[in-house]
Amino acid sequence: MKKYFYSSLISLDILNTELDTLDLSKEEKEELLKLAHESIHHTVMDAILSQLSEEDKKKFLELLTQEAHENVWKYLNEKTEKIEERIIEAGEEIKKQLHSDIKNLKRR
């Protein structure tokens, strides 16, 4: 999976392990993990953009295209407060929902 600047803040290890407890082929598991990554990505991006002004969003997106993670962090820390916490919170929230889906599935 692609590494984003926030990837170190959001671990999917537990989700990965939980998927291993289901009857899934390797390809099926990969596809599900990809879906999980995409949901997390949209959620995290929403959390970040919600903290930025229109002008700051443009600059942030420009930095993202350069994939210079340090510059992205530097910029976000200048323009926002507690952005790491917000990213972690957003990630945890969506992960909670994904975990819950697996739990419900096992109960069936």
Place this chain on the structure above:
Amino acid sequence: MSKRQKSHYDLLKKEWEKRHRDARKKFEEKHSDVLSKITTGAAGLILLSSSLNPVTALAAAATQTPPPVIEESNNLEALLKDLKTIVPVDMRVLNSDEEATISAKLSKYFDMDIKPEINGLRLNRSYGVIGAEQHLTRFPGDSMNTHFASQTDANMFYSSGMAPGKGAWGYFVNSGQELSTIDIEREKWYIAVQTFAVSDYNQRVKEYREFFKYRKMLVVNPLTGQAVVSDIADAGPAVWTGKHLGGSPEVMHFLGFADGPRKGAVLYFFINDLDDKIPLGPINLK
């Protein structure tokens, strides 16, 4: 595969696809104002109406030369409305009436001569499932390290990798020194179609090969209106895959199929471009 295995996957996939749709919808609704200002034309369209990863789309929009702006968004709405009434919900071969109606509509909206067949030559179908292909080797020694014109392109499309064999017509050129803009564009915007599945292909091999070679086709995502002028540079995919054509990483990106299962339904018709005036690549409505 046991029933239990299939059940776990199907059930969870259904739930997670819904979560993904919801997350994407929320994202697009909250940020579409600024995103639509940043992006113009096809890139904006990709961002706002496709399953494309927003950041990937933004990267494309922010760093590439913007395509012409769609001046009348009503055209898009009208196209989608028209296609919705004509294109079947189930994936099947279009009948000749449907092909005629759709090609007329596409001709009108994209202001070019779109046809399901030219001089009696045609493909096995014009509505099918497109899947993701890899980059093609353009000349002997072409590799992932020599393939991209910019770092942005490399960032976006490197991960697709390179197909182990050559395209249906062999190398595009014999050496890197001979590589011209048209060769680069032909590889970048190529599609693979099931030439071998045409009913009278074996009786007219030479004629069909000449006809298909780099033939321009308009490929349209009927759900979003995203469209790419592509060229035929490979044969495939195999019938057993369930897919009917393949798109280069760039084609898939601009059709809105870069993420998720990386496949989807498209219309694909020949472009009757006698003077070779229509450039390859993403195209907007006229």
